[in-house]
Amino acid sequence: MKHETINRISFRQRLSSYRNNPLSFLLLLLVWCAMAATVFILLFIVFYILVNGVPHLTPGLFSPVYTTDNVSALPAIITTLLMVGLSLAIAVPFGIGCAIFLVEYAKKTNRFIRYVRLTTETLAGIPSIIYGLFGMLFFVIALKWNLSLLAGGFTLAIMVLPTIMRSTEEALKATPDAYREGSFGLGAGRLRTVFRIVLPSAMPGISAGIILSVGRIVGETAALIYTAGTVAKVPENIFASGRTLSIHMYLLAGEGIYTDQAYATAVILLGFVLVINFISSFITRKITKGQD
Amino acid sequence: MEAVFFITACASILAVLLICFFIFVNGLPAIAKIGVFNFLGGTKWAPLNTVPSFGILPMIVGSLFVTAGAIVIGVPIGLLTAIFMAQFCPKKMYHPLKTIIDLLAGIPSIVYGFFGIAVLVPFVRDTFGGNGNSILTASLLLGIMILPTIIGISEAALRAVPSSYYEGALALGATHERAVFFTVFPAAGSGVLASVVLGIGRAVGETMAVIMVAGNQARMPVGILKGVRTLTANIILEMGYAADLHREALIACGAVLFVFVLLLNFCFSAITEYRRRRE
Numbered sequence: 001m002k003h004e005t006i007n008r009i010s011f012r013q014r015l016s017s018y019r020n021n022p023l024s025f026l027l028l029l030l031v032w033c034a035m036a037a038t039v040f041i042l043l044f045i046v047f048y049i050l051v052n053g054v055p056h057l058t059p060g061l062f063s064p065v066y067t068t069d070n071v072s073a074l075p076a077i078i079t080t081l082l083m084v085g086l087s088l089a090i091a092v093p094f095g096i097g098c099a100i101f102l103v104e105y106a107k108k109t110n111r112f113i114r115y116v117r118l119t120t121e122t123l124a125g126i127p128s129i130i131y132g133l134f135g136m137l138f139f140v141i142a143l144k145w146n147l148s149l150l151a152g153g154f155t156l157a158i159m160v161l162p163t164i165m166r167s168t169e170e171a172l173k174a175t176p177d178a179y180r181e182g183s184f185g186l187g188a189g190r191l192r193t194v195f196r197i198v199l200p201s202a203m204p205g206i207s208a209g210i211i212l213s214v215g216r217i218v219g220e221t222a223a224l225i226y227t228a229g230t231v232a233k234v235p236e237n238i239f240a241s242g243r244t245l246s247i248h249m250y251l252l253a254g255e256g257i258y259t260d261q262a263y264a265t266a267v268i269l270l271g272f273v274l275v276i277n278f279i280s281s282f283i284t285r286k287i288t289k290g291q292d
Numbered sequence: 293m294e295a296v297f298f299i300t301a302c303a304s305i306l307a308v309l310l311i312c313f314f315i316f317v318n319g320l321p322a323i324a325k326i327g328v329f330n331f332l333g334g335t336k337w338a339p340l341n342t343v344p345s346f347g348i349l350p351m352i353v354g355s356l357f358v359t360a361g362a363i364v365i366g367v368p369i370g371l372l373t374a375i376f377m378a379q380f381c382p383k384k385m386y387h388p389l390k391t392i393i394d395l396l397a398g399i400p401s402i403v404y405g406f407f408g409i410a411v412l413v414p415f416v417r418d419t420f421g422g423n424g425n426s427i428l429t430a431s432l433l434l435g436i437m438i439l440p441t442i443i444g445i446s447e448a449a450l451r452a453v454p455s456s457y458y459e460g461a462l463a464l465g466a467t468h469e470r471a472v473f474f475t476v477f478p479a480a481g482s483g484v485l486a487s488v489v490l491g492i493g494r495a496v497g498e499t500m501a502v503i504m505v506a507g508n509q510a511r512m513p514v515g516i517l518k519g520v521r522t523l524t525a526n527i528i529l530e531m532g533y534a535a536d537l538h539r540e541a542l543i544a545c546g547a548v549l550f551v552f553v554l555l556l557n558f559c560f561s562a563i564t565e566y567r568r569r570r571e
Contacts, residue, residue, distance in 0.1 A: 004560060018467075021467050021469075023469075023470070024467040024468070024469035024470055025469075027469040027470075027472075027473055028380075028469050030372055031373075031376045031380050031469075032380070033372075033381075034368070034369045034370075034371075034372030034373045034376060035372070035376040035377075035381075035389070037369055037373075037375050038369065038373045038392070038393065038396070039389070039392055039441070041396070041436055042392050042393075042395060042396045043341060043392075044411075045371070045399065045403075045407050046395075046403075048407065048411060049406075049407065050411070052364040052410070074536065086334070089526070093300065094300045094303040096300075097296065097299075097300025097301065098297070098299050098300045098304065099303040101294075101297035101298055102301065104297075105294050105297055105298075106301075111375050112301075115305055116301050116304055116305060118561070119304040119305045119307070119308040119476070120304045121557065121560075122308050122554070122557055123304055123307060123563055125310060125490075125493055125556065125557040125560065126497075126550070126553060127494075127496070127497020127498070127499070127524065127549070127553060128313070128499065128551050129497060129499045129524045129527055129528060129546070129549070130311070130315065130497070130546055130549065130553070131311075132528075133315060133527065133546040134310070134311045134314055134315060135529075135541060136531075137314040137315070137318050137543070138314050138545060140311060140487075142314070148446075158307045158311075161303065161307065162304065165304065185570050187303065191293045198394055204435060217399050218400065219398070219399070219400025219401065219402070219403075220400075221400070221401065221402045221500045221502055222401075222497075222499040222524070222528060225528065226531055226532075245445070246400055246402045247379065249402050249406065250402050250405075251501060252400075253405070253406050253409065253504065256431060262406060263406075266403050266406055269400055269402070270402055270403065271398070273395065273398040273399055274395070274396065277394055277395055278313075278397050280394075281391060281394070
């Protein structure tokens with residue numbers, strides 16, 4: 001059966017209504033202008049970087065060894081991937097474990113939960129420069145790790161911890177209780193229920209949080225300069241210093257003579273962001289589809 | 293196993309305690325040595341002079357000016373866009389727009405900063421005069437950077453308003469625009485406020501993008517077309533070579549910033565708590 005709209009307003013009616021109501025028309029214009037401005041800004045940034053950067057994506061930029069001539073980005077790319085892996089290896093177990101405790105184990109009236117919530121909210125609001133300062137004071141100086149991948153990794157792990165924890169918590173809460181009851185009913189213990197039943201069904205939400213964290217790690221600069229350092233080659237072990245792509249770009253942009261290469265590095269960074277956003281929107285769509 | 297999960301749950305508490313401890317223990321002695329009033333109220337920052345002076349008032353004021361500028365530019369555009377997304381957006385446009393806003397949130401601050409150097413600095417120099425590295429440029433850039441924060445949270449707040457508000461307004465003869473702006477929007481007030489507080493937090497704490505466009509002169513702000521240095525910039529620019537009291541003073545700078553951010557966080561959770569209560 002075809003639905004018919006009975007109170008459809010024609011364009012002419014709408015126009016005359018705006019004539020009687022100039023304020024409404026003004027508001028409508030404002031709202032559309034604001035939206036257009038937002039879209040324009042994003043497209044402008046993206047296209048400006050692409051147009052100026054893509055022509056400078058030369059093979060030299062991807063040569064395995066960094067020299068001041070080729071200012072190769074490849075070591076920085078590898079370091080970035082190492083940094084992502086290391087930070088996630090630390091943050092993911094803690095984030096997921098914490099969420100499991102809050103949702104599956106703790107009693108809802110537990111005061112401890114409130115402190116965990118409060119501190120996670122605090123962590124989420126701390127700017128990256130404070131993380132950088134803390135990482136320098138604690139990991140680099142107090143624990144004597146010096147400027148190293150490990151110090152940077154731990155600093156970033158704390159930084160992304162709230163993201164992973166919150167998304168896991170949401171995902172666990174969204175898992176229907178019937179799953180748990182069914183599992184208990186079949187004689188499974190709490191631990192088995194969590195790992196075999198609840199976590200797998202919460203996986204899309206958890207991975208969305210992890211993807212988001214990857215984005216933050218890749219884009220981070222201020223927290224890494226004084227923790228992971230700026231050495232321009234692939235670190236040999238986790239106690240060696242290395243620069244990630246964002247730091248690499250900051251140093252290039254600061255030099256003044258590598259503007260072209262900085263544009264090209266920006267393109268690589270944007271590429272990372274685009275891929276990450278694509279994956280996360282793919283996952284989100286999967287989650288919402290599952291709910292329908 | 294429960295114990296293991298409990299230990300992981302302690303991680304965030306431990307992290308916050310450690311951060312507070314290390315920032316304050318390393319920063320406060322410097323404030324004591326320099327003197328609270330000389331440090332917070334001093335207008336001269338000259339750590340390398342033979343008689344060094346460590347006044348961070350210029351940086352505090354600088355941070356406030358730049359943040360205020362970002363709010364003036366970012367909040368109106370952000371709120372109007374949020375209203376568009378929640379109430380005006382044709383269905384087919386929603387997904388592309390959402391993608392665009394998410395992308396805006398994902399761009400690293402270093403790329404924003406580079407964009408600022410390449411586009412905004414020359415733009416401000418040619419349009420308004422000055423040398424381009426100025427409060428205005430930094431405000432423009434930060435205004436753009438806080439857009440996704442403001443749009444995201446405000447949109448959620450607008451969507452949380454019961455549709456009966458909107459329908460009631462329409463039934464009383466209001467146009468769509470009037471209903472949205474004068475009933476739905478005020479009803480979402482606390483959520484909108486929360487988004488602005490979070491935006492302020494982002495603007496105050498932003499470092500890399502601001503360094504690249506703000507000029508970084510450590511002096512009291514003299515005009516919106518002149519350069520300025522923020523608290524964040526002060527830390528990252530000088531930490532590389534600072535020693536002794538200078539270095540401690542920079543950490544103290546971080547402590548001041550940290551207190552500032554904690555206050556903002558407190559405001560934010562107070563607002564969210566108020567919202568939860570009201571529901």
